[in-house]
Amino acid sequence: MTRRLALHPDRLLPADPATRALARELYANVAGMPIVSPHGHTDPAWFAGNANFGNAAQLLLEPDHYVFRMLYSQGVPLDALGVGGSAADPRQAWRLFAERYHLFRGTPSRMWHDWVFAEAFGMKVRLDAETSDLYFDTITEQLGADAFRPRALFERFNIEVIATTESPLDSLEHHEAIRASGWNGKVITAYRPDPVVDPEYADPNGGFRGNIDRLSELTGEDCTTWSGYLAAHRQRRAVFAAMGATSTDHGHPTALTANLSRGECERLFQTVISGTFTEFDAELFRAQMLTEMAAMSIDDGLVMQIHPGALRNHNAGLFQSFGRDVGADIPTRTDYVHALKPLLDCFGNHPGLSIIVFTLDESAYARELAPLAGHYPCLKLGPAWWFHDSPEGMRRFRRATTETAGFYNTVGFNDDTRAFLSIPARHDVARRIDCGFFAELVMEHRIEDWEAAELARDLAYNFVKQAYKL
Amino acid sequence: MTRRLALHPDRLLPADPATRALARELYANVAGMPIVSPHGHTDPAWFAGNANFGNAAQLLLEPDHYVFRMLYSQGVPLDALGVGGSAADPRQAWRLFAERYHLFRGTPSRMWHDWVFAEAFGMKVRLDAETSDLYFDTITEQLGADAFRPRALFERFNIEVIATTESPLDSLEHHEAIRASGWNGKVITAYRPDPVVDPEYADPNGGFRGNIDRLSELTGEDCTTWSGYLAAHRQRRAVFAAMGATSTDHGHPTALTANLSRGECERLFQTVISGTFTEFDAELFRAQMLTEMAAMSIDDGLVMQIHPGALRNHNAGLFQSFGRDVGADIPTRTDYVHALKPLLDCFGNHPGLSIIVFTLDESAYARELAPLAGHYPCLKLGPAWWFHDSPEGMRRFRRATTETAGFYNTVGFNDDTRAFLSIPARHDVARRIDCGFFAELVMEHRIEDWEAAELARDLAYNFVKQAYKL
Amino acid sequence: MTRRLALHPDRLLPADPATRALARELYANVAGMPIVSPHGHTDPAWFAGNANFGNAAQLLLEPDHYVFRMLYSQGVPLDALGVGGSAADPRQAWRLFAERYHLFRGTPSRMWHDWVFAEAFGMKVRLDAETSDLYFDTITEQLGADAFRPRALFERFNIEVIATTESPLDSLEHHEAIRASGWNGKVITAYRPDPVVDPEYADPNGGFRGNIDRLSELTGEDCTTWSGYLAAHRQRRAVFAAMGATSTDHGHPTALTANLSRGECERLFQTVISGTFTEFDAELFRAQMLTEMAAMSIDDGLVMQIHPGALRNHNAGLFQSFGRDVGADIPTRTDYVHALKPLLDCFGNHPGLSIIVFTLDESAYARELAPLAGHYPCLKLGPAWWFHDSPEGMRRFRRATTETAGFYNTVGFNDDTRAFLSIPARHDVARRIDCGFFAELVMEHRIEDWEAAELARDLAYNFVKQAYKL
Numbered sequence A, B, C: 001m002t003r004r005l006a007l008h009p010d011r012l013l014p015a016d017p018a019t020r021a022l023a024r025e026l027y028a029n030v031a032g033m034p035i036v037s038p039h040g041h042t043d044p045a046w047f048a049g050n051a052n053f054g055n056a057a058q059l060l061l062e063p064d065h066y067v068f069r070m071l072y073s074q075g076v077p078l079d080a081l082g083v084g085g086s087a088a089d090p091r092q093a094w095r096l097f098a099e100r101y102h103l104f105r106g107t108p109s110r111m112w113h114d115w116v117f118a119e120a121f122g123m124k125v126r127l128d129a130e131t132s133d134l135y136f137d138t139i140t141e142q143l144g145a146d147a148f149r150p151r152a153l154f155e156r157f158n159i160e161v162i163a164t165t166e167s168p169l170d171s172l173e174h175h176e177a178i179r180a181s182g183w184n185g186k187v188i189t190a191y192r193p194d195p196v197v198d199p200e201y202a203d204p205n206g207g208f209r210g211n212i213d214r215l216s217e218l219t220g221e222d223c224t225t226w227s228g229y230l231a232a233h234r235q236r237r238a239v240f241a242a243m244g245a246t247s248t249d250h251g252h253p254t255a256l257t258a259n260l261s262r263g264e265c266e267r268l269f270q271t272v273i274s275g276t277f278t279e280f281d282a283e284l285f286r287a288q289m290l291t292e293m294a295a296m297s298i299d300d301g302l303v304m305q306i307h308p309g310a311l312r313n314h315n316a317g318l319f320q321s322f323g324r325d326v327g328a329d330i331p332t333r334t335d336y337v338h339a340l341k342p343l344l345d346c347f348g349n350h351p352g353l354s355i356i357v358f359t360l361d362e363s364a365y366a367r368e369l370a371p372l373a374g375h376y377p378c379l380k381l382g383p384a385w386w387f388h389d390s391p392e393g394m395r396r397f398r399r400a401t402t403e404t405a406g407f408y409n410t411v412g413f414n415d416d417t418r419a420f421l422s423i424p425a426r427h428d429v430a431r432r433i434d435c436g437f438f439a440e441l442v443m444e445h446r447i448e449d450w451e452a453a454e455l456a457r458d459l460a461y462n463f464v465k466q467a468y469k470l
Helices: A017-028 A044-049 A056-060 A065-073 A090-099 A108-120 A132-143 A150-156 A173-181 A208-219 A226-242 A262-274 A279-300 A316-322 A341-347 A363-373 A391-405 A420-443 A449-467 B017-028 B044-049 B056-060 B065-073 B090-099 B108-120 B132-143 B150-156 B173-181 B208-219 B226-242 B262-274 B279-300 B316-322 B341-347 B363-373 B391-405 B420-443 B449-467 C017-028 C044-049 C056-060 C065-073 C090-099 C108-120 C132-143 C150-156 C173-180 C208-219 C226-242 C262-274 C279-300 C316-322 C341-347 C363-373 C391-405 C420-443 C449-467
Strands: A035-037 A159-163 A247-250 A303-306 A355-357 A379-381 B035-037 B159-163 B247-250 B303-306 B355-357 B379-381 C035-037 C159-163 C247-250 C303-306 C355-357 C379-381
Touching: A017 A420, A017 A449, A035 A420, A035 A449, A044 A150, A044 A173, A056 A090, A056 A132, A065 A090, A065 A108, A090 A132, A108 A420, A150 A159, A150 A420, A208 A226, A208 A262, A226 A262, A226 A279, A247 A279, A262 A279, A279 A303, A279 A341, A316 B341, A341 C316, A355 A363, A363 A379, A363 A391, A391 A420, A391 B391, A391 C391, A420 A449, B017 B420, B017 B449, B035 B420, B035 B449, B044 B150, B044 B173, B056 B090, B056 B132, B065 B090, B065 B108, B090 B132, B108 B420, B150 B159, B150 B420, B208 B226, B208 B262, B226 B262, B226 B279, B247 B279, B262 B279, B279 B303, B279 B341, B316 C341, B355 B363, B363 B379, B363 B391, B391 B420, B391 C391, B420 B449, C017 C420, C017 C449, C035 C420, C035 C449, C044 C150, C044 C173, C056 C090, C056 C132, C065 C090, C065 C108, C090 C132, C108 C420, C150 C159, C150 C420, C208 C226, C208 C262, C226 C262, C226 C279, C247 C279, C262 C279, C279 C303, C279 C341, C355 C363, C363 C379, C363 C391, C391 C420, C420 C449
Parallel strands: A035 A159, A247 A303, A303 A355, A355 A379, B035 B159, B247 B303, B303 B355, B355 B379, C035 C159, C247 C303, C303 C355, C355 C379
Antiparallel strands: none
């Protein structure tokens, strides 16, 4: 028996009737606001080439690590899903997903997908084993139409601006192509230097040392010297800024920063590029580089994003077979108070610096991050991230941070996704949850209704534009 | 003035009327399902001998560390309560409890006891100083009846299967006697090797080294050699499996695992049995033994349970006077991401392995455990444990784990108790809380009502049978 | 357009109508109970001299680190606010606050201030840029009246007793003056020995070593010897007790305690007063001093308060310019289980000892603090503290601690403030939140309504008097 798929207009709003009525009203005023997506992982090549996406599995299954990690946890081999370039039959892969769609009950993936199915593709029945082929065929067919090309979807989704994320080694040719094309969709890049900053950067296709050499080639700087290496960063940052970048992004294992002397930096740099360094050297180098990046941000105005706390490639066997980004990045306990102090001792009171900090360790929300952001002028809190980009996760974020950091030291929503079609759904979840939270505050007379209305618009649209200088 | 005792049929269901109505309906469909108790500490001798329990204090007070730890915290000496074999007058001990029953307001002990009083013993008035003797006499008298013998209660409680927990040194004679008796109640054992695995095992009546010798005697293996020691484990696991065991249980101070070479294992084993070892040696040995146990589980199919993170016998004075298990085991911060990696590097992707992980450190729910269980096929999350086996604790568990691990990487409920009479109450609390959680998800249109109904039955009954192979 | 200011009578009570009705009833019975303030930072000179407070900015802005840290985080320089003795124009400083009052939406500062504005000063319009001068003038004028002198406010606020906090080096002259004055307001001191206990005590005006010398002068003991130093503590504790003190307070970076031999203590003491000590020496000395203070508490009956876990003066630049207490104290992760064990091994079961433990690390509530307080007779849990002294913070505290520690191992509310005018508002928030929590428990049939009524009075009034021996 097939089940009807219909998104309820009140979904995610609080259950109490009076609170829901308030939330509904707040939401109605922000639901249609443009999407500003300052941080994510869509592929600029999509917008440059504007080619049609492939089939349902290629678009919605293979690249979505939320989806295939859950399927893998329940015994589905990754190569049966086409992950990592494995040659799975897409219709069969899709069926493995459809048959197990119940696994996602209670997860945000379920909500995002239901939105994509219902709103983007007009599906009227739920995904399950019976409807698997119907879904595969219907979606795949629509993907062939002009209305489903990347630029058309960008416009249909009411995206005002979207940032992609590139390595300093990226040529940015797709960004150039977008600009040259005359299309007026605003797609900008962001500077993500991990591959040339992390001495332990794990990549089956090469690693840190090779990346340094490529950076030298690309910039003409001698990146085997500390000063050449820093100059190369400055040069690439300027190129990125010219392609619209307003931010950098740093995905380190910890939030550690350092403040070494120039001599110490030079010696440490020689150690890490020599290839014979300890874990401690690597950690210290990454730490120092956060402080260097902050210094450059003061000069060039790029907003710094620090995304610490994931132990990448936790599953040794899968990393060997499938490489990076196969759903095995696991959060760890993360300290901020001691870790950020060296950087903050240097620049914490500088009016020209803006750092947005994220966490995968929620125990730091109320204990460390809200107190830090509620004091330092350079610090703001990024939204609930990754495994916390979810209704409960967002509620915990607001409850734990607001009373100490307020709303005005936060920056609105990031979708942080490569799942392009789910972007409206993700922003919609954030807007619904925030409006529900405001409604609760109004019901408890902690803020007035007109304040809630103002804040709802700020969190949906204004804060992100200000924080990311968009 | 005596107060009426009556359990409200809507207890623990959400306050919002519409949500409560939904929850009530979900609960009605699972309230009467059989109890599957895969992990606990009831005494198999009860079911083997089927003797009557003693008086109210002996049954409900002396063995319940939740109860006497609270009384002790408010100044009642343990020996006045009969704890640890102290010779207290049971009626007086009961009175100390009755007079202080208000201390348990807001705790799960209060709910469990009220259920036992009202449902098991038919009490109509609340326990307090005035009703203390009435309670003591009524309960003690009923305990003398055939209807209150262990097997009769087992049947009345609708227990489909219950697991006890035994040391490898246990003869399992009671389990044999149960099987030989012809009674068809299903009571199985579980393999808990801590006394022969933990070099620091604290026991006023003997410790690790003596236990190793007893293991040699029992198995005929030379357990002073690494190979003999491992062979003894394998032998005892097989004996346990023959007495119905489908699981092992490991109560280590941390979740650390290791992956040492055979030579390293042999040297470490000699160090720990020599009696002159460091804390680090002991920790490393326990760590390696988790990996060894995982290897054996792949061979014999026993499901592994890891219960880490309690600092046992925190109260040095009480340990000297009363020994183990007197309410002074205190949880500590627990890492899983780094700790489990060595074991997972060996066996994390093996389809034949099943590990159920528990925690006393809730900060790990969303940060570490849900991401790990939502990825590794061998990992599942045990339910909210011990101090978190409570309405708020269970709600936090579901809210923190569901969005990343889903429901299907969890295993239903464990009562984990030696308080036999409270078992139905404990399972009932879990069912009520889960149904309330589902009702909230339905109210927010995050799942459909028919999905909630399916999940309620899964969490109450199906998942535990699958996860524990029962 | 000016906005109306009116405190809603149902503020902070749960939104569900039936729960709110219950909460309202519970609250009505405790709203008017006297205020017992056992821990705070009001200035005894206020009550001794009974001089009028100054202008609005001096009273409500300059000394309130909650307020100026938020303003600073949004780019307002501290010296524009008059912080740290800087010469800002008070009307201008007030305007900076008024223009940015929206920053406090969702924070407890907003609620406290609105109460002070509406209830203490009778303001009818909201604070914003337009009403800034009206506020400044109205408040400043009223502050000149007799009804706004410290003693009059004390009486109007229905304060039964308030404790201030003084260093052992304080002469307690103001407390003597209060007693000599014939005024019958009960203002007592509390013993806060950090300046003479913490070898790393940071103070631009002098530090630990100078404080030791001043302690010698004050007591006539030779405080450069361990025995003289301890004798000086005993002497000062007795003097404090004579000025009403019933408690001591210890604000260490961690909760570490130690149990060193006399010889070790003497050597360590010589090291720390020599001025050449390591961080480890300082930490160990503070740890040992907690155990020494516990020993003295057993003798003199002073209740011990341990307030650990803040990294003080995190902002190096501001510390240099403005000194201590400028809103840059940041919480850190805090262990209690291992840290308190040495002290508890000595005195944990002693009936004469009472320790109230606080935390800034909420991950310890359910994991460590509730289990410890639910076992050790000497331990009780202090209320939600500092950044957690807020509606959400208090709710998390109750939800996380009650099920394991119960209510009776907690101690009611502390306002912990130097913001005298906000004291009634702070106690009111706690009473409202607790009544809401009880109402929720009643709605879920976890406690009865008459129990909730009893507990509401206990938490509002009785527990604090018992716990602090007031």
